[in-house]
Amino acid sequence: MAGQVKDREAFQRLNFLYQAAHCVLSQNPENQALARFYCHTEKTIAKRLVLRQDPSVKRTLCRDCSSLLIPGLTCTQRQRRRKGQRWTVQTCLTCQRSQRFLNDPKHLLWGDRPEAQLENQADFKPSEPLPNIADLSKENVQTQALNTTE
Amino acid sequence: MKAVIYHAFSHKEAKDHDVQELGTQRAEAFVRAFLKQSIPHMSQQDCESHLQRKAVILEYFTRLKPKPRPKKKSKGLSAKQRRELRLFDIKPEQQRYSLFLPLHELWKQYIRDLCNGLKPDTQPQMIQAKLLKADLHGAVISVTKSKCPSYVGVTGILLQETKHVFKIITKEDHLKVIPKQNCVFTIEIDDFISYIYGSKFQLRASERSAKKFKAKGTIDL
Numbered sequence A: 001m002a003g004q005v006k007d008r009e010a011f012q013r014l015n016f017l018y019q020a021a022h023c024v025l026s027q028n029p030e031n032q033a034l035a036r037f038y039c040h041t042e043k044t045i046a047k048r049l050v051l052r053q054d055p056s057v058k059r060t061l062c063r064d065c066s067s068l069l070i071p072g073l074t075c076t077q078r079q080r081r082r083k084g085q086r087w088t089v090q091t092c093l094t095c096q097r098s099q100r101f102l103n104d105p106k107h108l109l110w111g112d113r114p115e116a117q118l119e120n121q122a123d124f125k126p127s128e129p130l131p132n133i134a135d136l137s138k139e140n141v142q143t144q145a146l147n148t149t150e
Numbered sequence B: 001m002k003a004v005i006y007h008a009f010s011h012k013e014a015k016d017h018d019v020q021e022l023g024t025q026r027a028e029a030f031v032r033a034f035l036k037q038s039i040p041h042m043s044q045q046d047c048e049s050h051l052q053r054k055a056v057i058l059e060y061f062t063r064l065k066p067k068p069r070p071k072k073k074s075k076g077l078s079a080k081q082r083r084e085l086r087l088f089d090i091k092p093e094q095q096r097y098s099l100f101l102p103l104h105e106l107w108k109q110y111i112r113d114l115c116n117g118l119k120p121d122t123q124p125q126m127i128q129a130k131l132l133k134a135d136l137h138g139a140v141i142s143v144t145k146s147k148c149p150s151y152v153g154v155t156g157i158l159l160q161e162t163k164h165v166f167k168i169i170t171k172e173d174h175l176k177v178i179p180k181q182n183c184v185f186t187i188e189i190d191d192f193i194s195y196i197y198g199s200k201f202q203l204r205a206s207e208r209s210a211k212k213f214k215a216k217g218t219i220d221l
Helices: A008-027 A032-048 A133-149 B011-017 B024-038 B044-052 B079-085 B097-114 B124-133
Strands: A075-082 A085-092 A098-102 B140-146 B155-161 B165-170 B175-179 B183-189 B192-197
Touching (some): A008 B097, A032 B155, B097 B155, B124 B192
Antiparallel strands (some): A075 A085, B155 B165, B183 B192
8 A cells, every 4th residue: 555645635635626627527518617717726736735746637737728628628639740750739729729749659757667666766875885984084184194294 | 375265186186076277376366366256345364364263162151040039938827817818707508506516426525535434433623624725616505604694594516716705506506606704604514514714714725725724712703
């Protein structure tokens, strides 16, 4: 079982607001204002408490007007080719802001990589043992004494 | 001049091409006469210097492109723009109580999860502390006390909470905008009744999550 999460209540609240926005839109697709309000509140809370949200959640919120981006309902999604690469272009229908995401099946977000997990990170072990500070200070004292006698 | 414009045919070349072989002097005289006839305004010296000029091949010239301006990072819409665009205004045709019943069910589920099941032996202080930080959108809220008597008794699902106002939708499909100031609200969750003193609750929904509430003795409408 996972350990105790810091700001658990805040994350629960963010989760609820995101679900509430989806719930409102599923009941009535025309009611985008309320869904937008909930998403805006969610973004403000996350910013205020400095909470990092998952990129999959952030990609479904418009960065300008905080609309919940659902393809075909609140945004359009198009596949574009540029410089030999495929891009997904998402355009919000409220504020016309567009976001581009690269279609790379090999791409992994940092959080999903195995080295990002704390237990998989190798403990830092220096190749050479660090010198004893006390010994160094003694050596310095000896050299100073030699200099003074000369 | 001979080296620049022409060279004399060798004996072999003249024979191959069946060309009458002229003497060097005659050939040069012919070329000079031809040039004088073709370019009468130019002196002989100018003509020779003009013909001897070599073309200088310049390197490929790249036109300096104007430096692209760094794209301004959009900071989102301001509060004024949001008001003008009416981004958060609920349209009258969407103001139906039945549409928001699933939202209320979702809220109840969220509160139960937040308060670890709301068991009968749970301490009320703990629930109150959790409710202060909890989200109230979707809660069934009713006005129990108010300085304005027309607000008392209004019950409905809370749709929007702003700094000074609760927007509640009643069972009659009316969207009521009730100020927090001088009002006491009641929230009922599974037989737990909690009172909210609006005057002490005048914060934005997002600000309340980070705010530390202090227990103060005097509570007045």
